[in-house]
Amino acid sequence: MPAPKKTVRRSLLVTSAVLSSLALAAPAAVAAPSPSGSPSASPSATPPASMSTVGGARLGQPGTQVNLASGVPVLPKDVTARSWIVADAESGDVLAAHNAHWRLAPASTLKMLFADTLLPKFPRTAEHKVTPSDLAGIGSGSSMVGIKEDETYTVHDLWLGVFLRSGNDAVHVLSAMNKGVKNTVREMNEHAEELQALDTNVVSPDGYDAEGQVSSAYDLTLIARSGLQKKDFREYASTVSAKFPGETKKDKKGKTVRKPFEIQNTNRLLSGDADLPVYQGIAGIKNGNTTNAGATFTGVAERNGKVLLVTVMNPEKDGYNEVYKETARLFDWGFKAAGKVQPVGELVPPKSAAQASAQPGGDPSGEAGGSGVGGSGTAGTGPVASAPAANGSSGIGIALGITGGVLVLLAGGAFLVNRRWPLPDLVRRRTRP
Numbered sequence: 001m002p003a004p005k006k007t008v009r010r011s012l013l014v015t016s017a018v019l020s021s022l023a024l025a026a027p028a029a030v031a032a033p034s035p036s037g038s039p040s041a042s043p044s045a046t047p048p049a050s051m052s053t054v055g056g057a058r059l060g061q062p063g064t065q066v067n068l069a070s071g072v073p074v075l076p077k078d079v080t081a082r083s084w085i086v087a088d089a090e091s092g093d094v095l096a097a098h099n100a101h102w103r104l105a106p107a108s109t110l111k112m113l114f115a116d117t118l119l120p121k122f123p124r125t126a127e128h129k130v131t132p133s134d135l136a137g138i139g140s141g142s143s144m145v146g147i148k149e150d151e152t153y154t155v156h157d158l159w160l161g162v163f164l165r166s167g168n169d170a171v172h173v174l175s176a177m178n179k180g181v182k183n184t185v186r187e188m189n190e191h192a193e194e195l196q197a198l199d200t201n202v203v204s205p206d207g208y209d210a211e212g213q214v215s216s217a218y219d220l221t222l223i224a225r226s227g228l229q230k231k232d233f234r235e236y237a238s239t240v241s242a243k244f245p246g247e248t249k250k251d252k253k254g255k256t257v258r259k260p261f262e263i264q265n266t267n268r269l270l271s272g273d274a275d276l277p278v279y280q281g282i283a284g285i286k287n288g289n290t291t292n293a294g295a296t297f298t299g300v301a302e303r304n305g306k307v308l309l310v311t312v313m314n315p316e317k318d319g320y321n322e323v324y325k326e327t328a329r330l331f332d333w334g335f336k337a338a339g340k341v342q343p344v345g346e347l348v349p350p351k352s353a354a355q356a357s358a359q360p361g362g363d364p365s366g367e368a369g370g371s372g373v374g375g376s377g378t379a380g381t382g383p384v385a386s387a388p389a390a391n392g393s394s395g396i397g398i399a400l401g402i403t404g405g406v407l408v409l410l411a412g413g414a415f416l417v418n419r420r421w422p423l424p425d426l427v428r429r430r431t432r433p
Contacts, residue, residue: 047083051101052199055218056345059100066096067342076329080316082294083217084326086334089225089300089307093343095334097217100345103199104313106215107288108143108166109296110207113200113215115162115236116227117191118178124156124232134176135169139208142168145263148247157245163236164265165244166288171206181205196348197222209292217311222347224285224298224309237284237300240265268324269299276321279328287323295323301331308334 046062053060066075075096083099094100129152138144145160145167147153153173161170175184184205192200197219203210215223227233243260251257265271267287269279281301288296294314301308310330315322348354 047099047102051099051103052216052218054101054196054198055094055348059094059097059218059345062099062102064096064098065100065344067344069340069342072341073333073336076333078317079312079326079329081312081314081323081326082316083311083313084330085217085221085309085311086330086337087221087225087309087347088338088343089228089309092225092347092349094345094347095308095337095341095343096330097344100218101199101216102313103214103216105209105213105290105293106200106207106220106313107209107290107293107296108207109220109286109288109298109311110200110202110205110213110215111162111166111171111288112220112223112227112286112298113188113192113197113202114171114174114184114205114207115159115233116223116230117188118174118184119159119227119230119232121178122155122174124154124159126155127152128155128158128173128177130173131176134173136172137181138168138172139204139206142206142208143266144169145244146246146261147173151245151248151258153245159232159236160239160242160244160263163286164239164242164263166266166286168206168208175205192219192223194352195219195222195226195350207288207290207293209290217313218347220296220298220311220313221309224300224311225347226350227285228300234284237286238270240271267297267299268321269297269301269327273321273324276324279324279331281331289323297323297327299327299331303335306335306338308338310334 049062051060051062058065064075068074079098081098083102083104085097085100086095087093088095130147130149132149135147135149143166145162145165147158147161147167147169155174155177158170158174161167162174172181175181178184178187181204185202188202188205189200192198192202197215199214199216199219200223201212201214203213207213227237241262241264244263246259246261248256248258267282267284268276269282270284272278279299279301281303283300283302285298285300296311296313298309298311301310308331310327312323312327312330315326317326319325
């Protein structure tokens with residue numbers, strides 16, 4: 001399979017009023033092999049000899065791909081994941097990768113694609129009364145946020161359940177609102193193809209283990225980068241804790257009440273844990289864990305003006321919070337290596353952006369992926385104070401209290417694929433001087 005063409009790209013950090021941009025040529029899409037076998041069986045201990053070359057020929061090669069040279073830090077030795085990738089979120093450069101296109105079970109990291117597909121469809125203030133059929137077909141042992149039949153929830157509530165608690169019940173209710181699971185799966189697969197996430201095949205929208213359901217570290221990183229262009233996606237992914245509506249009951253006085261309860265984000269780099277501090281600069285995104293997938297995680301972090309994406313799939317070391325610890329090591333390496341290491345590949349733009357770049361006179365300012373009918377919109381052009389989310393949710397500000405950072409929303413940047421395609425105005429954390 002031919003490698004995609006690639007041209008030199010440059011990224012420019014600017015003030016919050018000006019978008020940073022980079023120049024690149026639209027790469028040719030190269031399809032990955034079809035899924036073979038059932039993910040219900042244990043995955044092979046070795047990656048296939050032939051993998052997709054979307055993003056560059058080296059990304060299709062098994063093993064670790066990195067351009068070590070004088071002044072480039074050595075990769076951490078204690079990373080045991082079957083597959084991982086470190087990429088610059090703004091330029092799209094892949095700084096290093098290991099079996100980047102290995103098709104593996106994604107677990108709940110697949111909810112990033114679910115969110116990127118469905119977030120624009122419903123206003124966050126819209127309400128939905130849950131019926132028994134909405135919760136049908138949820139897999140045994142699924143992670144749940146605690147949705148109850150005959151209760152009414154806002155779309156905002158449901159997305160908090162998806163992002164913070166990885167609630168399969170919330171996914172199924174939103175899918176029911178979207179004309180059902182089957183339709184949602186179809187739309188997710190179509191969106192993955194549009195993003196050129198060609199290693200990905202969706203069977204269950206919540207990431208629950210299913211035969212033939214696969215993705216890759218490369219694809220999950222592409223999906224995350226797309227999702228981060230939606231304001232709602234950034235908000236939910238960076239929310240540490242929130243209030244979630246409880247069950248309607250009668251109190252001792254016979255009065256009908258519905259008390260909310262607190263939910264915490266299960267992303268331990270964002271919320272921290274006994275053996276794991278909050279990662280400096282972390283701003284989301286999504287974790288997962290199933291029997292077949294093992295632990296999976298995609299995260300975004302900013303430090304010293306650099307915004308990195310790291311995806312880690314299935315560490316072989318069986319340790320508590322291992323997926324987060326390995327992600328943190330790769331982030332540390334990436335921030336040290338950024339600007340020094342030559343990339344081994346790139347995160348490709350969506351098909352529509354590539355096609356627009358080939359159209360003379362196309363709209364240079366068309367934005368990809370607005371953030372919902374409810375008026376969240378895409379990136380602003382100046383710093384915006386962070387406000388608590390509705391329904392008593394407390395967002396990234398809680399983590400900032402832990403890390404001592406300062407929250408600002410900055411305009412992120414743009415692809416310049418002969419035309420503009422905006423990057424996220426990422427939630428960024430800066431350490432106080």
